[in-house]
Amino acid sequence: MSTVGRGERKPVGSMSAPDKTVWRVTGAPLVAGTPGGPLAGQSVAVKDLFAVAGQRVGGGVAAFLAEQAVETGHAAVVAELLAAGADVAGIATTDEFAYSITGGNGRSGMPVNPLVPGRVPGGSSSGPAVAVARGEVSIGLGTDTAGSIRVPGAYQGLWGIRTTHGSIDTAGLLPLAPSFDTIGWLTHDSATLAAVADVVFGRNASDPVDSGSRAYGHRSAATQSASSPQPLVIDQALYREAEPVTANECLSAASSLGASRISLDAPLDDWFIAFRTVQANEAWRRHGAWISAHPDALAPEVAQRFQWASTVDDESATRARELVGEAAIRIRDVIADRVLLLPTTAGPPPYRDADAATTEAVRTATLRLTCLASIAGLPAVTVPLPLRDGPPVGLCLIGAPNTDRDLIHLAARCGAALVEPACEGTPS
Template sequence: MPDAPIRPTSATSPAPDSLPSPSQRPLPTGPAPAEAAFPIDDTVGAWVPHGRFVRAGAPGGPLAGLRFAAKDLFDVAGRVTGAGNPTWLDTHAAASADSPLVAALSAAGATLAGKVLTDELAFSLHGANAHYGTPLNVRAPDRVPGGSSSGSASAVAAGLVDVALATDTGGSTRVPASYCGLWGLRTTHGRLSSDGLVPLCPSFDTPTWMADDAAAFARVADVLLGADAPNGASAWQPRRVLRLDDAWALADDAFQAPLARTLATLAAQLGAPIEATRAAGDGADDTLDAWRRAFVTASSHEAWSVHGDWIERHQPRFGDAIAARWDVARRVGAGEAESARGRIAAIRARVRAMLGGDAVAVLPSAATAAPRRDDDAPTVDAIRMRTQAITCIAGIAGLPQVSLPWPRPDGPPIGVSLLGPAGSDRTLIALAIRLRDALG
């Protein structure tokens, strides 16, 4: 499919290490200021025009001192959620209440610093928006930030906020986290509420967040996730480390040494054996790319069932790549979708059985570093398909996956990931942070 045109943002931005931390740039509190008074110098083009406001959190909470932005899919009371498309913004009323995640962070003391860009209706992994532009990736200024949580990744990487709420359906947090060198995750499907969130595919949508600092990432996890094992049950304790060879094979050479080092270090930390395996099978119809195709078919059909009536009624203008995807989605037949859903149910059971209750898997967060801003459409599309063949594993299985940042002095950042059983989110985050500390 063709990709959306990329609009340039500001030509220059400060390097990440020259930006003062968000806590060193205090924000005014109280009622949301007028747009002209928005105190953040958005040098990266991450904020949507209607999202330039600040709201103080509750005093004295566990997240006091943290500043967060919300992807413009999350409802904020009194504000219209724009979903990355001007027609959506114009045809929807202001939210009557905060989404549960916005409310939880605010109640815990974090300051809400407005709303940031998303690819249109979250239907892309690239990070370009034909209406609002492409936020800057300060860690690789000649490359895209990734999407659909593009503004979330851009704002956090630039040091303008500590944390940003995001979403992940087919990789929309894991991929930009990898491209921008951030902590990111996909949560266990259904663990966090999706109320007050513009959906794409409810069967796969997950609310998530990103951070540059591991401590901030974990503090948000404490507030949003709580414990993995309530009511005194035993917490997940991995005893096997899986190397997913078919996922590794889809990633560029730059990933292979980081993946191998991650695998060896994790196994040593846990005192656990390494098991080389494949997520998919060996047959032509049982590859990760075949899984990707089933995921795309089922999710596209569901996305049209969610948004098709609105699209037909209002005829919004989409960027080229997004328009092409909606055209595909409208053409997916019910029988084709039902067949894909059956395949997905079998894959889901298979992946969950592979992990059991005692394994953690190591895999790349994406297939490549971020595409260049001037890459042509066929190049971008090929990257997207390879990456989706990796990200669909957790998406189909509904499992948590944490992306660890892997900065490279000689190239753009990449991410490596840990995949755990359903409900292991909080323990998986703690494991990933200990691992990253050990890796140095």
Template structure:
């Protein structure tokens, strides 16, 4: 870490190594942090695991997407804690600790990009890179009161980044301010191949809102009105005609199989003491059958085509980012797992479809942040970021 102090406990305590950046560029004057899944020359890459850290060695090559930010003038300040092997949504790493949620310090930050969200929400840097496989940017963004994006799958390079589930993995980022969110997006995402119109069709995911408690719906209502003021009236739609349960299990089976392919050999060989929840998920992954994966892939294929047709080229879907505000740090592991399972019902739409989703920090409940999301067509990432900044400003 290149900062003098880390009150948020967001950063890995690596010896500081300077990482040069361009003196000028579109991101000059901004500082950023990098989730410890991405390689940065001069630093190891732990993937949130002591075993992976021991095997890592000091990297000699920087991930291309990190290099792009450096070449654009942004200043690197350190590598941030991630949940173990990125296979969690709580932000609690049994080995390296729990970063502090800058939006609600008595609550979990959300994972697995917990350190990146903590660094930004506590003002330790202007923006930070994270990854989102099953919700790992969107969840911390909602919990910590930040802008966050899960891009179109494949839009942003994950070269020199530790995988979790490659057909779901994406590289996203966090920012506190809409202007910074837009500025970073122009560099990280580039121009859209098919931009959204300035007044897109606004679709309200009725069945997704039906998954959250009435108190959450009430807390999000003013944010929905704000979106409609900027973009026009919304139309209610059903997005999960096959049922959220089917989509949930399709996502879980595919993610688990791919995670076991990536990390299973290391787990089998070294038998590391995995943290709570993470150990259970890898045990589940070990037992997933070929038949379960095949059925899940069939569900994903049908859902993707139908969901793509629903949005067309000009539609954006409004939905809750998470089922509620962040759970308390004192909540039990069982309660956190229940919350995670509820969250995956909301998170799976973007994951299975491969479409981009932005979480906006537009609401609060019981004094804690609560995000509202916009989900758009494939390749509309920069348009969504610009819309998010516009809505926040207006």
């Protein structure tokens, strides 16, 4: 039996009343994995966007859930984890239709951030993240469109990866914005993060699954393997996007790792607006008809976001898509075979009782950072920095397309070096 990343856990199936802010449905387990696989002994919280046989996909929206048919098969990635021996503990909550990074839900409520209970947990993969942070599972399976793995990871002191766009089969996944949607997972430690990568990227010797992904001309996900560390780089302009304490902690970490300076020379305002426009256009195309027929189904924050999305016309979306394409080329060309270090989020998680304007300001500032990997379709790993007196801070590593495994191994070395500066194999 694998012991990768295992610790003292409180199996969710053993609880008399699982927390409904975290879990929509649970079992003991809900679905058992194949015995003896590489992930035997691991348990998974599945975000309520993935098909699980015998269950319905709710997308975090009660009215939507009520209208869905029971799934007859598992989402592709869920099936892979089960085949590798992991148990599905249950289906965990998400922000409504995954269109938020705060971590709340108008019907099920907002899970408590175990690390800083007075602050938001981050979303939209909030349920899986909290389940991992509380020790109820070892793996939180989620999605990342604009930061929905990276943000809760940073806010809760977890490891998390947004994978290269199109590198993992999205069959059985409820989409939000397919140009940016990708699969990811959260763990307590880098070893478990890597163990999952070994499973999902080790299917066969073929190229990555084509889910409408952009063609990058790099190594296929199936041929990913740990190699020599890539050079670490920073763009100081990106650190100015974060609040001072977060920026200084991340800059200090990057400096201690020997990162050199580059410049993306990024017109970030234009890129961010273009990203939001394309995301909104695709989100409305996917969910607009249903939302129009169910005007009271969403909480105000997400409803307002979809209302704005409904105003994005095709001409504006086309122009924005062209700019996103140009930005993607620029980002990939500048990063090349290096690894860009930047703050995962623009600051600490907002307080749960913060006013709407404050929460939106933090959200916007963070999305200006997270959108870079999303625009370029690049893999990104969030590494929890050593805890000090303040709230948790995450350092993000963005790598070249289809270097997900390399990136995880490099992130692990960086994380170890930040705790033990003399760690062998750490870039300098």
